[in-house]
Every structure is written in C-alpha cells, then in structure tokens.
Amino acid sequence: MGQHTEVESRPLYDPDLLKRLDFSESTTKFEPLISASQPGDGLLVRPLCSSDYDKGFIQLLGQLTKVGEVTQEQFFKRFEAMKTCPNTYYVTVIEDTQKSKIIGAATLVVEQKFIHDCAVRGRLEDVVVSDEYRGKQLGKLIITTIMLLAKYLNCYKITLDCNDKMIPFYSTLGYKLEPGNSNYMQIRFEKTCHL
C-alpha cells in the first residue's frame, strides 16, 4: 500500500533523567511502594514523545480543562517549539503500555532567573490522571516525579497555582501555603491576534 515512512518518536527531554530520581528523598508515602521507575504493572513513566498525539495525550488533557481541536500538526509544532527551549519543558506522562494510551501527565516548567545567584525555579503545571485510573496513587506518583525532577535540576523551589479544593491534597505532598505570601493574581485577556 505505497511507501510507509516510519517517523521516529522523539522524547521531549532525556529519559535518563527519570532514572536518576531518588524516591527515598520524598516524604510522600506510597502504599504499595511505587516510583517513576516502577509505577506498577503495564505502566510506564516517561517524557512526552512526539508520537503521543496518537496515544491520546490531547484527549487526556481534555479531562483537565478546555483543550480545543488540536491537530497533529499543531501538536508537532508545539512539541518542537518546547524542545527548542533547552532545559525548560519537562512534560512527563504515564503510559498504559498494553493499551498504548497516555493515562496521566504533568509538566515541570523551569524558569531561569538572575536573582538568587542566577537560580532556576520550577513550576508544576497541567496535572491530570485519567478517571479510569483513579485509586492507583498515580496522581501522587506523577506529582512526586515532577518534584524530584525539579530538585534534581537544582531548582531552588517549585510552586503551583491551586484552587481552594486542592490545598489539602497538595499539602500531603509537601506543598505549603506561606503565611502572608501565597496569593496568585491574574488578568485574563480576550482572544486577540496581532501576530
């Protein structure tokens, strides 16, 4: 049926980074014990790959918020744009390898600073675990993975924006509201397009 071109699947960041994470550094308790290297039978924790459009990555994000109609071309373009920024985007996924489906995801974004001796700061973004995979500690797992990754990459802190309901959950994972210094404020823009 014509020529088939195998497109190589590329990871967004070096997969070896995840192997170097030491889950004993985390205060989070897993019962039974799981980690990024051993997330459970038939599961794999790894960087987002360029082939993950076909594994339902965008549909999964739809469980988190409005995603819209993202085409494969848009996905590739965004993937490449992220990859073009060195040491910045660590989109991390959990795959159900039997079904070839992405069933969990979270992002570490690393921001470079001049302050604090030209430090880097981490941000936890866009955490989601598929409804069908609840009760397997996978939320805790992916969040802890991102936290350890931020620590490994020498971030001086990691932060997240959080609604009231999620405060107790993130508190169990080590995140703190600092008294007097824990507000985030925003301006939402109408859709514009100058570019």
Next chain:
Amino acid sequence: MGQHTEVESRPLYDPDLLKRLDFSESTTKFEPLISASQPGDGLLVRPLCSSDYDKGFIQLLGQLTKVGEVTQEQFFKRFEAMKTCPNTYYVTVIEDTQKSKIIGAATLVVEQKFIHDCAVRGRLEDVVVSDEYRGKQLGKLIITTIMLLAKYLNCYKITLDCNDKMIPFYSTLGYKLEPGNSNYMQIRFEKTCHL
C-alpha cells in the same frame, strides 16, 4: 593600553515590540501621561541588554531580593541561556540615560501550553524600581508594559505571585484574585548540586 575590543550590546528581545504596545488599551491611569515610548525625561524603557551588567542591573535586583555575587561571566551566561529560548524571556528595564543606570526592571516569562488550543500564558516576575525613583509612576509603567506585551504576544492570561501587602497595588493595575482559585503553594529545596 593594548587592543580595545568593543563588545556589541545585544538586546534580549526585539526592541520594536515595545513600540507596538498601545497604552490606550490599558485601564491604568497615568497622571501625567507616560508610556513605554515616553516614560519621562531622561528615561528609556527597553529590553535588557548584554551590556547592562555595567549599568547596575544586578545591584538593582538586590533591592528586590537576595541576588548573591553574580559575576559578569555568570550574567552573560544566563543572558545567553535566556536568549537561546525563543519567545520566552522578556526582561524589560528602565534606564536613566543621563546616569547610564538601570533603575527599574520587570520580567515577562511566556510559557507554552498544549491546553487551550496550544495557548501561551504570561507571568510577571521580579518587578523592581529603585528607591530613588519612587513617585514617578515607574512601577505602574513597567507593570503595564509587561501586561501589554503579554497581550500583544497572545497570552490568554498573565499571572503573578503576590504577598498580601501587594494585593491592593496590583488590584489597581487590573490583577484579580479569583474567588476560590487564587492560591499558590510551594516547596523550597535545600541547596543541592547533582549537575
């Protein structure tokens, strides 16, 4: 005294972007009227440049938080690392052109997303105006500049992390606490160095 090599000063981002900002789009009132193009006599709003180490940029940040001993080499390295990430770092400064001194600064960091149709989101970071230049609306000016830049670059929103004391000030500049969704949480790491 030997050969003098003039090192070219490079801007972190395209200075023309600042000329395209329309201050009439902002609800912030300036009295007297100033803008990024006309910030006041002897003042210039522009991107951070590679020569700004010599104009006191790091010392200025010291008025904001702990900066540490940043050498010129470290500054250049961080500047280049930021520049290597396309469309991400918009460190913006106010220069007193008579004194060749950086007297104000703020950063827009643009984060790329897959959600919201592969949107981009802006963050306002590291806002500082020199003590000696208070009362000239320069805080308002640099914050409004960053907000308009985020809008121009098609960010769907801009956010900032904020302590309790600064809420009233940022409220006057259009930033809102969303009811039930305005917390930021953090984990601070001990100094480590795996890399």
